[in-house]
Amino acid sequence: MQKTTTVERLIQASPEQVYEAYWKLGEWPLVLPNILEARADYDDDVHQYFTMVADKGGQRETVRGVRIGTPYRKLEMCQFQAPPGFLLMRGEWRFEPVENGSGLGTKVIAERIFAMEDASGEAAAASMLSALLAENLLAFDKYLTGKLE
Amino acid sequence: MRELSVRHALSVDPVGVIDAIWSGAEWNSRWEAIRLFRVGYDDGLHQIAEITLDWYGALVRMKVVRFRTRPLCIEFFCPRPPHPLAHQSGSWSVENKDGKSFLVATRRIALAETPSESEGERELRLTNYADRLSERLSLILPRFSYSSE
Numbered sequence: 001m002q003k004t005t006t007v008e009r010l011i012q013a014s015p016e017q018v019y020e021a022y023w024k025l026g027e028w029p030l031v032l033p034n035i036l037e038a039r040a041d042y043d044d045d046v047h048q049y050f051t052m053v054a055d056k057g058g059q060r061e062t063v064r065g066v067r068i069g070t071p072y073r074k075l076e077m078c079q080f081q082a083p084p085g086f087l088l089m090r091g092e093w094r095f096e097p098v099e100n101g102s103g104l105g106t107k108v109i110a111e112r113i114f115a116m117e118d119a120s121g122e123a124a125a126a127s128m129l130s131a132l133l134a135e136n137l138l139a140f141d142k143y144l145t146g147k148l149e
Numbered sequence: 150m151r152e153l154s155v156r157h158a159l160s161v162d163p164v165g166v167i168d169a170i171w172s173g174a175e176w177n178s179r180w181e182a183i184r185l186f187r188v189g190y191d192d193g194l195h196q197i198a199e200i201t202l203d204w205y206g207a208l209v210r211m212k213v214v215r216f217r218t219r220p221l222c223i224e225f226f227c228p229r230p231p232h233p234l235a236h237q238s239g240s241w242s243v244e245n246k247d248g249k250s251f252l253v254a255t256r257r258i259a260l261a262e263t264p265s266e267s268e269g270e271r272e273l274r275l276t277n278y279a280d281r282l283s284e285r286l287s288l289i290l291p292r293f294s295y296s297s298e
Binding site for chain 2: 068
Protein backbone atom coordinates (compact mmCIF):
# COMPACT_ATOMS: atom_id res chain seq x y z
CA MET A 1 0.00 0.00 0.00
CA GLN A 2 1.25 3.51 -0.78
CA LYS A 3 1.89 5.85 2.13
CA THR A 4 2.53 9.58 2.17
CA THR A 5 4.76 11.60 4.47
CA THR A 6 4.74 15.40 4.45
CA VAL A 7 6.98 17.89 6.24
CA GLU A 8 7.07 21.66 5.81
CA ARG A 9 9.32 24.54 6.81
CA LEU A 10 9.38 28.29 6.31
CA ILE A 11 12.63 29.42 4.67
CA GLN A 12 13.63 33.10 4.61
CA ALA A 13 14.37 33.26 0.90
CA SER A 14 12.21 33.86 -2.16
CA PRO A 15 10.57 30.92 -3.98
CA GLU A 16 12.94 31.61 -6.90
CA GLN A 17 16.01 31.29 -4.66
CA VAL A 18 14.74 28.18 -2.91
CA TYR A 19 13.63 26.50 -6.13
CA GLU A 20 16.97 27.20 -7.83
CA ALA A 21 18.91 25.76 -4.87
CA TYR A 22 16.86 22.55 -5.02
CA TRP A 23 17.04 22.39 -8.82
CA LYS A 24 20.83 22.81 -9.14
CA LEU A 25 22.10 19.37 -8.24
CA GLY A 26 25.68 20.61 -8.13
CA GLU A 27 24.77 22.51 -4.96
CA TRP A 28 23.46 19.46 -3.10
CA PRO A 29 26.88 18.27 -1.81
CA LEU A 30 27.44 21.82 -0.49
CA VAL A 31 24.12 21.72 1.35
CA LEU A 32 24.10 18.16 2.66
CA PRO A 33 27.38 16.65 3.87
CA ASN A 34 26.18 13.07 3.30
CA ILE A 35 25.72 13.70 -0.43
CA LEU A 36 28.97 12.58 -2.04
CA GLU A 37 28.01 13.18 -5.67
CA ALA A 38 25.04 14.68 -7.47
CA ARG A 39 24.81 15.27 -11.18
CA ALA A 40 22.22 15.74 -13.89
CA ASP A 41 22.87 13.28 -16.71
CA TYR A 42 20.20 15.15 -18.66
CA ASP A 43 18.80 18.62 -18.00
CA ASP A 44 16.60 20.69 -20.32
CA ASP A 45 15.59 23.15 -17.56
CA VAL A 46 12.30 21.34 -17.01
CA HIS A 47 13.33 17.68 -16.81
CA GLN A 48 16.36 16.15 -15.14
CA TYR A 49 17.62 12.60 -15.25
CA PHE A 50 19.89 12.46 -12.24
CA THR A 51 22.37 10.35 -10.34
CA MET A 52 23.08 10.97 -6.67
CA VAL A 53 25.48 9.10 -4.39
CA ALA A 54 24.85 9.37 -0.64
CA ASP A 55 26.81 8.14 2.35
CA LYS A 56 24.43 5.97 4.38
CA GLY A 57 26.28 4.95 7.52
CA GLY A 58 29.54 4.41 5.69
CA GLN A 59 27.87 2.69 2.71
CA ARG A 60 27.61 4.38 -0.69
CA GLU A 61 24.01 4.39 -1.89
CA THR A 62 23.35 5.39 -5.49
CA VAL A 63 20.01 6.93 -6.40
CA ARG A 64 18.84 7.39 -9.99
CA GLY A 65 15.68 9.07 -11.03
CA VAL A 66 13.94 11.91 -12.73
CA ARG A 67 12.91 15.36 -11.56
CA ILE A 68 10.30 17.50 -13.25
CA GLY A 69 10.34 21.19 -12.45
CA THR A 70 7.54 23.71 -12.55
CA PRO A 71 9.72 26.77 -11.97
CA TYR A 72 9.40 28.37 -8.57
CA ARG A 73 6.26 26.40 -7.67
CA LYS A 74 6.93 22.67 -7.66
CA LEU A 75 9.67 20.10 -8.15
CA GLU A 76 8.55 16.53 -8.63
CA MET A 77 10.91 13.60 -8.07
CA CYS A 78 10.73 9.90 -8.87
CA GLN A 79 13.43 7.34 -8.07
CA PHE A 80 13.68 4.59 -10.67
CA GLN A 81 15.46 2.36 -8.21
CA ALA A 82 13.81 2.49 -4.83
CA PRO A 83 16.02 2.37 -1.71
CA PRO A 84 16.61 -1.03 -0.07
CA GLY A 85 13.40 -2.32 1.52
CA PHE A 86 11.17 -0.01 -0.54
CA LEU A 87 9.06 -0.83 -3.60
CA LEU A 88 8.34 2.78 -4.49
CA MET A 89 9.81 6.17 -3.69
CA ARG A 90 8.59 9.37 -5.27
CA GLY A 91 7.45 12.77 -4.13
CA GLU A 92 7.73 16.49 -4.59
CA TRP A 93 8.69 19.80 -3.08
CA ARG A 94 6.17 22.60 -3.33
CA PHE A 95 7.20 26.23 -2.88
CA GLU A 96 4.63 28.74 -1.66
CA PRO A 97 5.46 32.44 -1.27
CA VAL A 98 4.85 33.82 2.21
CA GLU A 99 4.86 37.52 3.10
CA ASN A 100 5.92 38.14 6.67
CA GLY A 101 7.63 40.78 8.79
CA SER A 102 11.06 39.74 7.54
CA GLY A 103 10.13 40.10 3.87
CA LEU A 104 9.35 37.44 1.30
CA GLY A 105 9.81 33.90 2.51
CA THR A 106 8.88 30.50 1.17
CA LYS A 107 6.91 27.71 2.75
CA VAL A 108 8.52 24.53 1.46
CA ILE A 109 6.32 21.45 1.61
CA ALA A 110 8.28 18.23 1.14
CA GLU A 111 6.23 15.14 0.39
CA ARG A 112 7.23 11.53 -0.15
CA ILE A 113 5.02 8.74 -1.41
CA PHE A 114 6.41 5.31 -0.69
CA ALA A 115 5.58 1.64 -0.54
CA MET A 116 7.43 -0.98 1.47
CA GLU A 117 8.33 -4.57 0.65
CA ASP A 118 7.24 -5.43 4.20
CA ALA A 119 4.14 -3.47 5.21
CA SER A 120 4.91 -3.94 8.90
CA GLY A 121 7.75 -1.45 8.46
CA GLU A 122 5.54 1.36 7.15
CA ALA A 123 5.23 3.30 10.41
CA ALA A 124 8.98 3.18 11.07
CA ALA A 125 9.69 4.16 7.48
CA ALA A 126 7.31 7.10 7.71
CA SER A 127 9.09 8.33 10.85
CA MET A 128 12.50 7.88 9.25
CA LEU A 129 11.43 9.71 6.07
CA SER A 130 9.89 12.55 8.08
CA ALA A 131 13.15 12.98 9.97
CA LEU A 132 15.17 12.92 6.72
CA LEU A 133 12.88 15.46 5.07
CA ALA A 134 13.10 17.72 8.12
CA GLU A 135 16.92 17.47 8.03
CA ASN A 136 16.89 18.23 4.33
CA LEU A 137 14.72 21.33 4.81
CA LEU A 138 16.84 22.54 7.73
CA ALA A 139 20.02 22.10 5.68
CA PHE A 140 18.63 24.10 2.74
CA ASP A 141 17.34 26.75 5.15
CA LYS A 142 20.81 27.16 6.70
CA TYR A 143 22.50 27.10 3.28
CA LEU A 144 20.22 29.74 1.77
CA THR A 145 20.20 31.91 4.86
CA GLY A 146 24.01 31.79 4.93
CA LYS A 147 24.22 32.75 1.26
CA LEU A 148 21.88 35.69 1.67
CA GLU A 149 23.52 37.14 4.79
CA MET B 150 15.46 23.39 -31.80
CA ARG B 151 12.51 22.47 -34.01
CA GLU B 152 8.94 21.92 -32.87
CA LEU B 153 6.35 19.92 -34.73
CA SER B 154 2.85 18.65 -34.14
CA VAL B 155 0.77 15.96 -35.84
CA ARG B 156 -2.86 15.11 -35.11
CA HIS B 157 -5.34 12.41 -35.99
CA ALA B 158 -9.10 12.29 -35.41
CA LEU B 159 -10.30 9.89 -32.73
CA SER B 160 -13.55 8.01 -32.68
CA VAL B 161 -12.84 5.72 -29.73
CA ASP B 162 -12.49 6.10 -25.97
CA PRO B 163 -9.56 8.52 -25.45
CA VAL B 164 -8.65 6.95 -22.10
CA GLY B 165 -8.05 3.61 -23.82
CA VAL B 166 -5.92 5.33 -26.46
CA ILE B 167 -3.65 7.02 -23.91
CA ASP B 168 -3.44 3.78 -21.90
CA ALA B 169 -2.33 1.95 -25.06
CA ILE B 170 0.37 4.54 -25.77
CA TRP B 171 1.58 4.09 -22.19
CA SER B 172 1.89 0.33 -22.66
CA GLY B 173 5.14 -1.11 -23.97
CA ALA B 174 3.28 -4.28 -24.98
CA GLU B 175 0.87 -2.27 -27.14
CA TRP B 176 3.78 -0.56 -28.90
CA ASN B 177 5.30 -3.94 -29.64
CA SER B 178 2.07 -5.16 -31.19
CA ARG B 179 0.83 -2.02 -32.95
CA TRP B 180 3.92 -0.48 -34.57
CA GLU B 181 6.06 -2.78 -36.67
CA ALA B 182 9.12 -0.53 -36.59
CA ILE B 183 9.52 -1.30 -32.87
CA ARG B 184 12.16 -3.97 -32.31
CA LEU B 185 12.28 -3.64 -28.52
CA PHE B 186 10.23 -1.66 -26.02
CA ARG B 187 11.52 -2.66 -22.59
CA VAL B 188 9.98 -0.91 -19.60
CA GLY B 189 12.47 -0.67 -16.73
CA TYR B 190 10.23 1.18 -14.29
CA ASP B 191 6.55 2.04 -14.19
CA ASP B 192 4.59 3.32 -11.22
CA GLY B 193 1.59 4.37 -13.31
CA LEU B 194 2.70 8.01 -13.43
CA HIS B 195 6.38 7.70 -14.34
CA GLN B 196 8.04 5.26 -16.68
CA ILE B 197 11.49 4.64 -18.06
CA ALA B 198 11.99 2.49 -21.14
CA GLU B 199 14.69 1.35 -23.54
CA ILE B 200 13.50 1.38 -27.15
CA THR B 201 15.09 -0.01 -30.27
CA LEU B 202 13.37 0.82 -33.53
CA ASP B 203 13.81 0.73 -37.26
CA TRP B 204 14.36 4.26 -38.55
CA TYR B 205 14.13 4.08 -42.33
CA GLY B 206 16.27 0.93 -42.48
CA ALA B 207 18.67 1.72 -39.62
CA LEU B 208 18.26 0.38 -36.09
CA VAL B 209 18.43 3.17 -33.52
CA ARG B 210 18.29 2.93 -29.73
CA MET B 211 16.90 5.43 -27.28
CA LYS B 212 16.13 5.78 -23.60
CA VAL B 213 12.86 7.52 -22.84
CA VAL B 214 11.36 8.85 -19.61
CA ARG B 215 7.59 9.26 -19.79
CA PHE B 216 5.17 10.70 -17.28
CA ARG B 217 1.45 11.24 -17.15
CA THR B 218 0.95 14.90 -16.37
CA ARG B 219 -2.81 14.80 -16.93
CA PRO B 220 -5.26 11.93 -17.46
CA LEU B 221 -5.15 12.38 -21.24
CA CYS B 222 -1.55 13.51 -21.64
CA ILE B 223 1.78 11.71 -21.64
CA GLU B 224 4.90 13.86 -21.75
CA PHE B 225 8.35 12.48 -22.36
CA PHE B 226 12.01 13.28 -22.80
CA CYS B 227 15.00 11.25 -23.89
CA PRO B 228 18.05 11.08 -21.59
CA ARG B 229 19.57 9.24 -24.54
CA PRO B 230 17.96 10.47 -27.77
CA PRO B 231 18.09 8.39 -30.94
CA HIS B 232 20.86 9.08 -33.45
CA PRO B 233 21.30 11.71 -34.94
CA LEU B 234 19.42 13.78 -32.35
CA ALA B 235 20.93 15.70 -29.44
CA HIS B 236 17.50 16.39 -27.96
CA GLN B 237 14.05 14.90 -28.21
CA SER B 238 11.09 15.62 -25.99
CA GLY B 239 7.37 15.89 -26.57
CA SER B 240 3.95 14.61 -25.72
CA TRP B 241 1.03 12.41 -26.66
CA SER B 242 -2.31 13.90 -25.74
CA VAL B 243 -5.99 13.98 -26.57
CA GLU B 244 -7.44 17.36 -27.44
CA ASN B 245 -11.04 18.29 -28.03
CA LYS B 246 -12.04 20.82 -30.65
CA ASP B 247 -15.47 21.60 -32.09
CA GLY B 248 -16.93 18.54 -30.40
CA LYS B 249 -14.33 16.20 -31.89
CA SER B 250 -11.41 14.42 -30.25
CA PHE B 251 -7.91 14.34 -31.70
CA LEU B 252 -4.83 12.37 -30.76
CA VAL B 253 -1.96 14.86 -30.92
CA ALA B 254 1.78 14.14 -30.96
CA THR B 255 4.18 17.02 -30.37
CA ARG B 256 7.97 16.91 -30.64
CA ARG B 257 10.88 19.23 -29.85
CA ILE B 258 14.04 18.05 -31.54
CA ALA B 259 17.61 19.22 -32.05
CA LEU B 260 20.34 17.56 -34.06
CA ALA B 261 23.76 16.63 -32.72
CA GLU B 262 26.30 18.97 -34.29
CA THR B 263 28.56 17.63 -36.99
CA PRO B 264 32.08 19.09 -37.36
CA SER B 265 32.58 21.38 -40.35
CA GLU B 266 28.83 21.54 -41.00
CA SER B 267 27.54 25.02 -41.72
CA GLU B 268 24.48 26.39 -39.95
CA GLY B 269 22.55 26.28 -43.22
CA GLU B 270 23.47 22.67 -43.82
CA ARG B 271 22.37 21.71 -40.30
CA GLU B 272 19.08 23.56 -40.73
CA LEU B 273 18.45 21.64 -43.94
CA ARG B 274 19.30 18.36 -42.21
CA LEU B 275 16.96 19.28 -39.35
CA THR B 276 14.16 20.11 -41.79
CA ASN B 277 14.62 16.76 -43.52
CA TYR B 278 14.60 14.93 -40.19
CA ALA B 279 11.51 16.81 -38.99
CA ASP B 280 9.70 15.96 -42.24
CA ARG B 281 10.50 12.27 -41.80
CA LEU B 282 9.46 12.36 -38.15
CA SER B 283 6.15 14.01 -39.05
CA GLU B 284 5.61 11.34 -41.69
CA ARG B 285 6.34 8.65 -39.09
CA LEU B 286 3.99 10.16 -36.55
CA SER B 287 1.22 10.41 -39.13
CA LEU B 288 1.57 6.64 -39.59
CA ILE B 289 1.79 5.88 -35.86
CA LEU B 290 -1.23 7.89 -34.68
CA PRO B 291 -3.82 5.78 -36.59
CA ARG B 292 -2.31 2.64 -35.02
CA PHE B 293 -3.40 3.90 -31.61
CA SER B 294 -6.67 5.42 -32.73
CA TYR B 295 -8.69 2.26 -32.57
CA SER B 296 -9.79 0.00 -29.76
CA SER B 297 -7.96 -3.33 -29.48
CA GLU B 298 -10.96 -4.93 -27.74
